[in-house]
Each structure stands twice: as structure tokens, then as C-alpha cells.
Amino acid sequence: MKPPALRWPWQRRWDAWWQARHPASDTTALTQRNLYILPSRPGAAFVVTLLVLLLASINDQLSLGYLLTFVLAGAGMASMNATHRNLRGLKLDLKTPPPAYAGQALALDIRLHNPSAARFGVGLRLPDAKPGDTAFADVPAQGHAQLQLQLSFPNRGRHALPRLRIESQFPFGLFMTWSYWRPAAQAWVYPTPELDAPPAAAVEEGLPQGQGQPGLGDDPGLRPYRHGDSPRQILWKKSALALAQPQPPGGSGAGAALLVRERLGSRASEQWLDLAATRGLPFEQRVSRLAAWVLRAEEEGLPYGLRLRGVALAPDLGPEHFRDCMEALALAQEQP
Incomplete structure (x- = not known):
């Protein structure tokens, strides 16, 4: 294990100061404490022009030159205040x-809330992005606006979001005011499903003998309702008859009385998607194949379970089960 790098005391103080001004949070407010401002490139040229005008006025004793210089300097100071105020609050x-x-691209949706006068030219971008990739929005007075940024992560897993840069040069572009925002949210990045993956090498497990549900009778095409089944598959008349039958003590209630007929071509038993069925492949390709199997089973409406090293998710269907399986695959680690 690599030992932690030594840091000088001033570096630790700098980190503490930075984290105090920019704490990790999914909400932020721009205040005098966390806003910064400096002249932009046009602003630096404007300052140089003012110095040249001032020196020429002093050299030639031009009263109108003094007047022009100080009027332009006052306009520049007013511009600096307006630029800072455009983000403050x-x-x-x-x-x-x-x-x-x-x-693949991951979308970040950011909502801007303005409690006062209208704001113009508010930009948001990733710190490493080019200025041309900045997303801009105007925020109406006491209103809201929305911006969207896109980023991508090459590797699966749970990733911390990068810091964001909020900036503005309104109204004249002579000054740049900016701030940084460190989101606390994390992004889930699923493994990319394998293209043209072979059929799932699933392990099927049926119900034990003698444990049928009330109302099934001898019809092998009937089974109890499972989470994720379509309402169109429910046999309402047979379910009502089964519900009318006396329930044994400790029975599961009305939910167990709902009967479903298997669709033609579907399997009545549950399937298990096992990492062991992908032996012989590189680990990342094994994870991608499992992701493809999970996606295919979800699309076909076949209840599926997932087995990884130290992880076993019982067969089920639905968005929550799909999310749990993909998150488990995203965090799967190769073991020696």
C-alpha cells in the first residue's frame, strides 16, 4: 500500500480554508465569502489604456484628458461592482x-434560484472544460433557470462528481467573477452491456414439490403472482375463487391468491445469473456479459437473480431490482 504523501503545514491550512469556503453539498449560495473577481483580458487592456491616457494627460497638461481618464475609470469601477453583483446572492x-x-454521457441538471433582480450571462462549466463548453443562462427576477452539463466516466463504479465553476462577465466583459461548487452527490456508472452476448447460462430453480398455492389446481400453466408481472396476465376470475376459499392460518393474504398464467414461451421457474457461468473471460468482460443478461431478462419479463462473489440477489423483476443488480455489478471486484 502506498504511504500517504506528506503535506506541509501551509498546505493543510490552505485545504482547511478551501473546504470551509466551499463545503461539499448539493446546494450552494454565492456570497461575498466565496466569490472572486479579477480583470479579464479585455479588462487588463482597458486598465493599460487608462494608464496611457493618464500619462499623456499629465505630460501635456490636458484637462479634458484628465476628465476622460477619470470618467472611464469610474465606469470601470461601476462595471466591476455590477459584475460581482450579478452572481452574489x-x-x-x-x-x-x-x-x-x-x-456514455451523464447529465447534470442544475437549477438556479434568483431571490432578487434579474441576472444575465450566468455560466457553468467543469473546471477542465474549455471556455467554449460553458453553459449559459439568464435568470429572471425572483425566478428560476436550469442548466445542464454533460460528463462521462470511462470506468464503472460509484464516482464523486467533479467540482463545478460558476462564472460571469456581465455587463461589459471587463471583469470575471467566479466561484467553485463541490457537489456531494455521487454518480453511478453501470458496466457497459456486452453487444451480441450469448444466451444466459442461467440456473433454474423451481418450486419444491407439494408447496403449490391455493387455487392452482392441476393446471401447470398457473402460478402465483410475482412482483413485476403485468396486470394483463392476472386471471381475475380464478383469483376471486381462490380468494373465496378459506385461507390457512398464517397465510399470505389476498396477494397470494392472485393467479397468473405463464405467457407462451416463457419459463415458469426463476433463473439465476451467476458470475461462475462466465469463467474463462477477462473479468471486465465477465461483468459486461452479466450486465447484458440482466438487461435482456428485464426486457423479456423473466424473473432473475444475480450471484457474485459474496453477493446474492433473489430473483425478482422491476426497476428497483434492476438498479440493485446493476449497482452490484458496478461495484464488483476481481478477487485473486
Whole structure:
């Protein structure tokens, strides 16, 4: 294990100061404490021009030159105050990003809240992005606006979001005011499903003998309702008859009396998707194949379970089960 790098005392003080001004949070408010401002490139040229005008006025004793210099300097100071005020007081919050597959674009939805006068030219971008990739929005007075950024992660897993840069050069572009935002949310990146994956090498497990549900009778095409089944598959008349039958003590109630007829071509038993069935492949390809099997089983409506090293998710269907399986695959680690 690599030992932690030694840090000088001033570096620790700097980190403490930075984290105090920019704590990790999914909401932030821009205040005098966390806003910074400096002249932009046009602003630096403007300052140089003012110095040249001042020196020429002093050299030639031009009263109108003094007047022009100080009027322009006053306009520049007013511009600096307006630029800083354009962001001061603005509030931002981040919506939890939806999961994405490795290498695909992940969308960050940011909402801007303005408690005062209208704001113009508010920009948001990743710190390493080019200025041309900045997303801009105007926020109406006492209103809201929304911005969206896109980023991607090449590897599966749970990733911390990068810090975001909020900036503005309104109104004249002579000054740049900015702040940084460190979101606390994390992004789930699922493994990319394998293209043209072979059929799942599933392990099927049926119900034990003698444990049928009331109302099934001898019809092998009937089974109890399972979470994720379509309402169209429910046999309401047979379910009503089964519900009318006396329930044994400790029975599971009305939910167990709902009967479903298996669709033609579907399997009545549950399938298990096992990491052991992908032996002989590189680990990342094994995970990608399991992801493809999970996606295919969900699309076909076949209840499925997932087995990894130290993880076993019981067969089920639905968005929550799909999310649990993909998150388990995203965090799967190869063991020696």
C-alpha cells in the first residue's frame, strides 16, 4: 500500500480554508465569502489604456484628458461592482444524476434560484472544460433557470462528481467573477452491456414439490403472482375463487391468491445469473456479459437473480431490482 504523501503545514491550512469556503453539498449560495473577481483580458487592456491616457494627460497638461481618464475609470469601477453583483446572492441546487453506462454521457441538471433582480450571462462549466463548453443562462427576477452539463466516466463504479465553476462577465466583459461548487452527490456508472452476448447460462430453480398455492389446481400453466408481472396476465376470475376459499392460518393474504398464467414461451421457474457461468473471460468482460443478461431478462419479463462473489440477489423483476443488480455489478471486484 502506498504511504500517504506528506503535506506541509501551509498546505493543510490552505485545504482547511478551501473546504470551509466551499463545503461539499448539493446546494450552494454565492456570497461575498466565496466569490472572486479579477480583470479579464479585455479588462487588463482597458486598465493599460487608462494608464496611457493618464500619462499623456499629465505630460501635456490636458484637462479634458484628465476628465476622460477619470470618467472611464469610474465606469470601470461601476462595471466591476455590477459584475460581482450579478452572481452574489444566487442559489444553486443539483438534482441527483441518473445512472449511466461506462463511457456514455451523464447529465447534470442544475437549477438556479434568483431571490432578487434579474441576472444575465450566468455560466457553468467543469473546471477542465474549455471556455467554449460553458453553459449559459439568464435568470429572471425572483425566478428560476436550469442548466445542464454533460460528463462521462470511462470506468464503472460509484464516482464523486467533479467540482463545478460558476462564472460571469456581465455587463461589459471587463471583469470575471467566479466561484467553485463541490457537489456531494455521487454518480453511478453501470458496466457497459456486452453487444451480441450469448444466451444466459442461467440456473433454474423451481418450486419444491407439494408447496403449490391455493387455487392452482392441476393446471401447470398457473402460478402465483410475482412482483413485476403485468396486470394483463392476472386471471381475475380464478383469483376471486381462490380468494373465496378459506385461507390457512398464517397465510399470505389476498396477494397470494392472485393467479397468473405463464405467457407462451416463457419459463415458469426463476433463473439465476451467476458470475461462475462466465469463467474463462477477462473479468471486465465477465461483468459486461452479466450486465447484458440482466438487461435482456428485464426486457423479456423473466424473473432473475444475480450471484457474485459474496453477493446474492433473489430473483425478482422491476426497476428497483434492476438498479440493485446493476449497482452490484458496478461495484464488483476481481478477487485473486
